[in-house]
Amino acid sequence: MPEGHSIHRLARQFRDVFAGEPLRVSSPQGRFADGARRLDGATLVDARAHGKHLFLDFDVDLVMRVHLGLYGAWSFGGDETFRGASSIGAPRRMGETETFDRAATPGPDDGGAPAYSGPPEPVGQVRARLVSAHGWADLRGPSACEVITPGEAAAVVARLGPDPLVAGTGPGEFLERVTRRSVALGQLLMDQAVLSGVGNIYRAESLFRAGLDPWLPGRRLGAADGVRLWEDLAGLMADGVRVGRIITTEPEHRDAVDPDGEPAPLWPDNAHYVYQRDGLDCRVCGTAVRVTQMQARNLFWCPGCQAP
DNA sequence: CCTTAATGGACAT
DNA sequence: TGTCCCTTAAGGT
Incomplete structure (x- = not known):
């Protein structure tokens, strides 16, 4: 959805x-x-x-x-x-x-x-x-x-968690709800009682951009990392509202040309770091992006950039 | 043309 | 853990 x-x-x-x-x-x-x-x-x-x-x-x-x-x-x-x-x-x-x-x-x-x-x-x-x-x-x-x-x-x-797109919402409530749980951060980001509005794409992309291990227990997320994660998500989602698409890559990490040598468009192949890029080289470190199941959903991540 | 997977989540078991 | 919701587009025949 x-x-x-x-x-x-x-x-x-x-x-x-x-x-x-x-x-x-x-x-x-x-x-x-x-x-x-x-x-x-x-x-x-x-x-x-x-x-x-x-x-x-x-x-x-x-x-x-x-x-x-x-x-x-x-x-x-x-x-x-x-x-x-x-x-x-x-x-x-x-x-x-x-x-x-x-x-x-x-x-x-x-x-x-x-x-x-x-x-x-x-x-x-x-x-x-x-x-x-x-x-x-x-x-x-x-x-x-x-x-x-x-x-x-x-x-x-x-009964919903804070929504970064609702005006005036800060990271406080999010941090509180994440750090009192021991389950994986990757699960918590998808839990609408912890954080509202994030789905599988924003989960994968925000964890990658923050360099965070998806299996990090919530209670082990440092306050500074948590605030950075929240602020980054708020920015990405606001971009999503403006553009109507989820685009998370920075310009310097996008492919200039596609496999045929043609100039590569931003959408769709240049829009994400890890989502649906399993088997491809990480845009940042070159390690092969991987996919696994987490809570019956595909979780994409880079073992190089998001090492424990 | 048919099969399958997809950005969720409530509910049953 | 499985089922529903019952759409859509990609990808394979």
């Missing part, structure tokens, strides 16, 4: 294109029918993210909570006020992609393209559909999609 940066982009998108308007809410697939009925006709007042959870606040004192899980995705379309609308989420082998639904959004340059006349027939299993006067959003394949009270939403946030 998209990591935390994508969910923050989604929250921004919902604020930009739906907030302040009454929405028709439905569930073409049927599995969100009850929830849709409770929200239908209500006005979206805010959209926010904490880690990988998206919260849509409606003026009827109800909140729609969505977690995309491994392969959930939102797609958008609409009229000219939806310019920049995109599809965010879903598993993408080479990383997150965002595609603009041009067919549904004719612009001034599109000549005779038909004007926006409402959302298309639902394609596939559309769990939830939100429609305003200007556009629509379809949700497919989420692991969670429910209507809850503001109090219940607050309880969800309360």
